[in-house]
Amino acid sequence: MIVNGNEIEILAPAGSFENLKTAILSGADSVYFGLSNFNARRNAENFSSFEDIKEAVDFCHLRGKKAHVTLNTLVYDNEIQDLVKEIEVINKAGFDAIIVQDLGVINILKQISKVPIHASTQLSVHNVSDAKKLKDMGFDRVVLSRELSLKEIKRIMDEVDVEVEIFIHGALCMSVSGQCYFSSALGERSGNRGLCAGVCRLPFYVREKGRYDLSLKDVCYIDYIEEFANMGIASLKIEGRMKSKEYVKSVVSEIRNKIEFGKYNKKLLKDVFSRSGFTDGYITGKRNNMFGIRSEEDKSYTKAAIEEIKSKDIYEDKVKVDIKYDFTLGKNSYLEMIDEDNNIVSVKGDIIEEAKNKPTAKENIEKNLLKLGSTVYEINDMEGKADNNIFVPISSINELRRNATDKLDKIRISKFPVYDIGKLIKPKDKSRPIGGKNIAVINDINTLNEFILDYFDETYIPLFELNKLNKDLIVKYKGKLGVEIPRVYFDEEANINKNLLKAKELGIKKGLAHTIGKIAMLDELDFEIMTGFGTNITNSYSVDLLEKEIHNLKNVILSFENTINNINKIKSNTELSIIVYGYLPLMTARNCPVKKEIGCKNCNKKQSLNDRIGKKFRVKCNGQTSELYNTYPLCVFDRLNKLDSDINKIFMFNDENKNDIKNIIKHYENSELLNDSTRGCYFRKLL
Structure with missing residues (x-):
């Protein structure tokens, strides 16, 4: 149009x-x-x-x-x-x-x-x-x-x-597309796998039952x-x-x-x-x-x-054609058709014979050539000649017309290319680096303390909260520290670039990002890059593409919408990681469901949505988007023996205090499952 x-x-x-x-x-x-x-x-x-x-x-x-x-x-x-x-x-x-x-x-x-x-x-x-x-x-x-x-x-x-x-x-969708994991967290159906269960259309409320604060x-x-x-x-x-x-x-x-x-x-x-x-x-x-x-x-x-x-008819926009015809006595009947895209076909029919009784009038020839109703064509212009004393069977005219439209059909379709299958190079002969690191990703800078920085091999903090971090800590731990770019960021990205440059000035060289563009931003500034779960990496070919496209790629956090069995088989020349602990973000929404019901003024930043059976889902707002977190934390400490030992382990912390974190690490070291936790999709079939 x-x-x-x-x-x-x-x-x-x-x-x-x-x-x-x-x-x-x-x-x-x-x-x-x-x-x-x-x-x-x-x-x-x-x-x-x-x-x-x-x-x-x-x-x-x-x-x-x-x-x-x-x-x-x-x-x-x-x-x-x-x-x-x-x-x-x-x-x-x-x-x-x-x-x-x-x-x-x-x-x-x-x-x-x-x-x-x-x-x-x-x-x-x-x-x-x-x-x-x-x-x-x-x-x-x-x-x-x-x-x-x-x-x-x-x-x-x-x-x-x-x-x-x-x-x-x-x-x-309530969530930014590609960043919704609600369906897979509550069942065996994933929106990222084409089977969204439509959870956001169910009742959810902050205080008033019967509301639909995600719809x-x-x-x-x-x-x-x-x-x-x-x-x-x-x-x-x-x-x-x-x-x-x-x-x-x-x-x-x-x-x-x-x-x-x-x-x-x-x-x-x-x-x-x-x-x-x-x-x-x-x-x-x-x-x-x-x-x-x-x-x-x-x-x-x-x-x-x-x-x-x-009750309303559909009026199809038909393809306009010009027709030229020739019905000369003693010669083959001839029909030429030119469509609006200048495709030209011509066909010949039977030899035109002299009429023995009633001759075929030119008007009758044109009347039958006009009968294009079941085709995609309609006449724009028609011209031609027909001798006076000739006989042309109606069936012959119809066959001539059908042959022309069939031929034109084939030409029109042939204008669109088809391709043979190319050769696929499988990502084999790869040697995954020895990892096995413990890595912390901190959602709230107030959670960070020296215990975390000492225990974990790497710790990532929110990029826009870097200015809240004690400079002495940065100097002491800058080799372990990294910054995480927000998973979804709608403002001008000059703000991201400015803060990344500041991080580099402070000696921080590691960066975490979740979308391909933010990953590229880190690459351009020579950060050592870990890609986040929001990149949705579930197979060897995805890792292979990142390795081709991102020069400073060091670590890939794999999607938690996968099984441990599948994860262990992913081939890579880069370190791989999975989340082994954390309250998983089920949705990233630009429209805050808490604001809808009670307004920002009445929100203490510690609100939750309730579902119809009383489960609570924590909502956290960063001013641009709201994250909706699962009721129970992901925890697979008791089954880490099923995971390849060279895969890194990611711990996602939101607002856990120091004692909470010590308890989590104790369970991890003892291979014990935390109470009231979930193993997520790692050990169950996801459709």
């Missing part, structure tokens, strides 16, 4: 073939969908057989539309063979883009596929450094985090020359299309691979209406699916009144709206 002279794509969800057809015929420029595995909506109908996949892709390409495939989940080493098979299908089907989260999948795609790669919103792309590094790594497009404002989006676009895609309509309204940013186009945004993405075809039809159609006619039916969109209406809090930067639930009233509106949408 063209808006204010700028081309902008309407990208629609296709959880099934029926929804795909509905999206394309309603006017979407592209669709995105998943195959059997490795996609973030594994519970959607999706597409499985190659025949179904190829049919879906060809359906798009025939109409000049694009098909994007989602390969946007975390992958384990024992799944790589199946992943490669799926990539081979993607290559042969002719997809236009692959949407990716896992760094290991990126590594593999760069070796065996030539399909353009788009960075999924699951990569938590929320600042300039993230977009810049992903562009440098070969990404053709980045899908930005949904929490960004217009101003923040513009800052990224002004500083990074990469295609940008944003969500224009649909559901909001956000859906977004509808259709009113901002002109601003998006003027900024140069490439694609407007609609969320909803689990939604109905009526939802897809209505959202695509109303976006088209806004672009073409300057108005749209927002009430219809609210009725077809919303959670107590819509919010534009993130895009405006005014994050008020953003919470909502799917009420019974909403559901009743949806039922009526779907019936209304079903």
Whole structure:
């Protein structure tokens, strides 16, 4: 679509073939969908057989539309063979883009596929450094985090020359995408593995029971299309691979209406699916009144709206063709077809014979050539000649027309490339360094003391709390000290850079970061780098990519959404670490659930959310984001004999006091499990 002279794509969800057809015929420029595995909506109908996949892709390409495939989940080493098979299908089907989260999948795609790669919103792309590094790594497009404002989006676009895609309509997650572990912590389903259990839609409250303090309204940013186009945004993405075809039809159609006619039916969109209406809090930067639930009233509106949408016809934008024909006596009939993209086909039919009885009139020939109803084409212009005293069977005219459209179909589809599978180099012959270190990561500087600094081989403190640390301690322990960049940081990154330079001046050389852009910032300043759990590393190919991209990589904290058995098999030339103790952050949210219910003035920074069975989840706010922590700490002290001895052990401390920490270390040294703790995902199956 063209808006204010700028081309902008309407990208629609296709959880099934029926929804795909509905999206394309309603006017979407592209669709995105998943195959059997490795996609973030594994519970959607999706597409499985190659025949179904190829049919879906060809359906798009025939109409000049694009098909994007989602390969946007975390992958384990024992799944790589199946992943490669799926990539081979993607290559042969002719997809236009692959949407990716896992760094290991990126590594593999760069070796065996030539399909353009788009960075999924699951990569938590929320600042300039993230977009810049992903562009440098070969990404053709980045899908930005949904929490960004217009101003923040513009800052990224002004500083990074990469295609940008944003969500224009649909559901909001409470957590920054890629940084939510709630589902896997409470069950065996991971959002990062495509099976989010939707925990944030359940009741949670601070003081008042019956509230839903983690449930956000859906977004509808259709009113901002002109601003998006003027900024140069490439694609407007609609969320909803689990939604109905009526939802897809209505959202695509109303976006088209806004672009073409300057108005749209927002009430219809609210009725077809919303959670107590819509919010534009993130895009405006005014994050008020953003919470909502799917009420019974909403559901009743949806039922009526779907019936209304079903009654509306879809008017497909057909491909315009010009036709030239020649029906000259004694010669083969001839038909030439030229489409709007200047693809030309010509076909010949039977030799034209003289009429013995009633001749075939030119008008009847043209009438039958016009019968393109079941095809993707419609006549723009037609010209030709036909002798007067000729006879042409209707079946002959129809066959000529069908042969021409079939031939044109094949040419149009062939314009989209398909690829053979490339050769994959496995990350073998690697020698993991001898580690076995004990490393502390301190969330609150007030927790830090000399006991911690003496006991642990390395200790990381929050970057922005470095100025609170006693300078004598820095001088004494600077060889052990490191700084941690906030996992999510929406402000200008000059603040990060300034504080990193200050840390270097103080003699601190170690840095910890969780997103690829912040890791690159540390690399540029020659810090010794440990990558955080927020990087979501679950396989050898991810580590291999980090080793290729990050010069000063020293240590990789592996995802806690993995089993010890899988972790031990990860190949690396770099030290590896896992979290063995700590209250795991289950969500990182830009919208504070405590603020929603009681306000900042009534918060003593020690609030908790309660679930429906009385479990408490600590909430900690840093001014930019709120972290929601698990009820019980992760603790695997009693099973560390199952972990390879050269893997480092990470202890995450929040607000534990000195006695708490001494007790934790005592249990660790005695290989004893702490009371009221959890072993997390390390020793159970995660789907």
